[in-house]
Amino acid sequence: MRPALAVFESYLTVYRRTWRGSVLGSFVLPVLVMVGFGLGVGHFVDAGGRLGPVRYLDYIVPGQVAVTAFNQGSFESMWPVLSGFEWSRTYHSLAAAPLRIVDILGGDLLFIVFRLLTTSVVFLGIAAAFGAIHSPWAVAVPFVCALLGLAVATPVHALSARMTSDSYFSLLLRFGLIPLGLFSGVYFPVTALPSALRLLAYLSPLWHATEVCRAATLPGVPMSALTLAGHLGYLAVWLVVGFWLAVLAFRRKLVS
Amino acid sequence: MIYARGLVKRFGNFTAVDGIDVDVARGEAFGFLGPNGAGKSSTMRMIGCVSPPTAGTLRILGMDPHRQGTAIRARLGVCPQLDSLDPELTVAENLVTYARYFGIPRRTAKARAAELLDFVQLRERADSRVEPLSGGMKRRLTIARALVNNPDIALLDEPTTGLDPQARHLVWDRLFRLKQQGMTLVLTTHYMDEAEQLCDRLVVMDTGRIVAEGSPRSLIDRYSTREVVELRFPDTAPEDVAGKLAELAERVEVLPDRILLYADDGDAAAEAVHRLALGPASVLVRRSGLEDVFLHLTGRTLVD
Numbered sequence: 083m084r085p086a087l088a089v090f091e092s093y094l095t096v097y098r099r100t101w102r103g104s105v106l107g108s109f110v111l112p113v114l115v116m117v118g119f120g121l122g123v124g125h126f127v128d129a130g131g132r133l134g135p136v137r138y139l140d141y142i143v144p145g146q147v148a149v150t151a152f153n154q155g156s157f158e159s160m161w162p163v164l165s166g167f168e169w170s171r172t173y174h175s176l177a178a179a180p181l182r183i184v185d186i187l188g189g190d191l192l193f194i195v196f197r198l199l200t201t202s203v204v205f206l207g208i209a210a211a212f213g214a215i216h217s218p219w220a221v222a223v224p225f226v227c228a229l230l231g232l233a234v235a236t237p238v239h240a241l242s243a244r245m246t247s248d249s250y251f252s253l254l255l256r257f258g259l260i261p262l263g264l265f266s267g268v269y270f271p272v273t274a275l276p277s278a279l280r281l282l283a284y285l286s287p288l289w290h291a292t293e294v295c296r297a298a299t300l301p302g303v304p305m306s307a308l309t310l311a312g313h314l315g316y317l318a319v320w321l322v323v324g325f326w327l328a329v330l331a332f333r334r335k336l337v338s
Numbered sequence: 339m340i341y342a343r344g345l346v347k348r349f350g351n352f353t354a355v356d357g358i359d360v361d362v363a364r365g366e367a368f369g370f371l372g373p374n375g376a377g378k379s380s381t382m383r384m385i386g387c388v389s390p391p392t393a394g395t396l397r398i399l400g401m402d403p404h405r406q407g408t409a410i411r412a413r414l415g416v417c418p419q420l421d422s423l424d425p426e427l428t429v430a431e432n433l434v435t436y437a438r439y440f441g442i443p444r445r446t447a448k449a450r451a452a453e454l455l456d457f458v459q460l461r462e463r464a465d466s467r468v469e470p471l472s473g474g475m476k477r478r479l480t481i482a483r484a485l486v487n488n489p490d491i492a493l494l495d496e497p498t499t500g501l502d503p504q505a506r507h508l509v510w511d512r513l514f515r516l517k518q519q520g521m522t523l524v525l526t527t528h529y530m531d532e533a534e535q536l537c538d539r540l541v542v543m544d545t546g547r548i549v550a551e552g553s554p555r556s557l558i559d560r561y562s563t564r565e566v567v568e569l570r571f572p573d574t575a576p577e578d579v580a581g582k583l584a585e586l587a588e589r590v591e592v593l594p595d596r597i598l599l600y601a602d603d604g605d606a607a608a609e610a611v612h613r614l615a616l617g618p619a620s621v622l623v624r625r626s627g628l629e630d631v632f633l634h635l636t637g638r639t640l641v642d
Contacts, residue, residue, distance in 0.1 A: 178418065180440060337388055
């Protein structure tokens with residue numbers, strides 16, 4: 083654990099200089115979401131009455147927290163990882179030090195968890211200020227977001243480690259992250275989707291996290307312990323398989 | 339410190355290192371000399387415990403890289419061929435964070451970083467970002483980073499490649515000091531003057547094999563003559579003249595722009611050339627160097 087903490091520490095050293103900008107960013111995004119989606123789009127949705135008694139703002143907040151974690155977990159695993167192998171080559175210098183592959187990956191993931199937790203706490207705080215949080219279970223949301231973020235960060239780490247140029251990232255965005263972001267029940271219930279797309283949603287880790295987050299912040303969305311365990315377990319499977327793939331990809335790049 | 343027998347590294351069908359034996363003793367400055375693609379870097383990566391050997395025996399500091407890689411790396415200092423400094427950190431932070439990977443406490447790491455920045459003459463740049471540093475400064479910083487754990491062996495893969503002459507001399511000067519301090523240095527290079535200046539002993543590698551081994555002086559004695567005469571013929575193709583020169587020297591090398599005569603008495607050979615009245619534009623007698631050995635052993639074909 084100590085070697086991984088040293089890697090985490092090096093990220094913090096950089097972050098100490100850039101945190102103001104990133105915290106500002108993590109304030110701006112939720113405010114835009116509250117005003118744009120919640121009040122703007124929400125005005126029309128609520129007038130249509132399709133969501134029943136639930137305000138659109140309240141509906142969308144848990145999904146937005148989740149999709150923010152989803153994107154953050156992915157982005158932190160794309161260019162930074164590619165750069166560490168191909169541009170700045172910092173991973174190669176880590177491999178020359180007495181660190182194991184799991185230490186290097188562990189340090190990366192610790193930093194990502196740190197970022198996921200801070201971002202989602204800020205997001206929830208702002209959502210609460212807009213009156214969009216209705217349950218004390220909301221305190222569990224940052225942890226769900228951390229799990230979701232890791233569940234995507236690990237396989238994306240594996241992908242990025244196998245790349246030699248960033249041209250594939252636009253494919254990953256267009257055919258992976260953006261469709262999943264749109265069709266995972268963040269903006270509307272997946273029951274509104276045609277069945278083929280609905281299947282995609284059920285496979286998406288984002289949908290599972292969104293379901294849990296929604297149950298945690300909305301009133302009157304009960305979730306059985308079994309369902310909850312299913313959702314979290316599914317995310318954990320992504321995390322474990324993703325970590326394993328990332329270890330293989332890193333080893334291939336660093337130990338050859 | 340390093341013991342290798344029959345060391346082989348294959349990548350698929352390609353054999354990068356083809357069964358080499360290496361012994362490096364404590365306090366020695368040992369060089370791997372060879373053209374590009376000779377297998378120097380592959381060997382260095384195996385010694386650095388980031389590349390498992392395909393076959394053969396390798397022991398570093400008495401340990402097995404396969405099972406004790408982390409423990410070995412804790413006692414090595416690696417200066418890779420390509421810079422891998424963290425561009426988002428300052429000069430000093432690069433050293434401190436790297437020291438932390440070795441489990442060195444933060445306070446000690448800071449003191450060590452300051453010491454090393456003095457050593458590589460980068461103290462004024464301690465708080466600068468890495469990006470604006472010159473190539474020579476980056477390389478010196480990389481060397482400082484390799485020393486952060488006070489290693490038993492420093493591995494330097496082409497430490498001065500790509501640097502201008504002034505920057506090279508600065509790096510050499512620092513490496514020479516390390517050598518004087520008794521640190522074991524293992525370096526690769528294709529600069530002959532670098533090998534001559536820094537190495538107590540070296541091996542010449544070509545296509546994955548060791549083709550010669552010894553001290554710079556003994557290699558020159560064995561594979562070259564004491565002196566070399568360089569002749570330039572501006573108007574004649576060197577090949578045409580070469581035949582007439584064959585008897586004047588032990589060996590004649592024809593280069594595109596000049597002819598080299600290998601002779602123990604250079605002045606006598608030059609005198610003989612004058613007597614032939616071939617009218618060379620210039621005649622230069624010089625001492626034979628490692629470059630002559632290198633070219634003799636690895637051939638003159640450019641490898642890329």
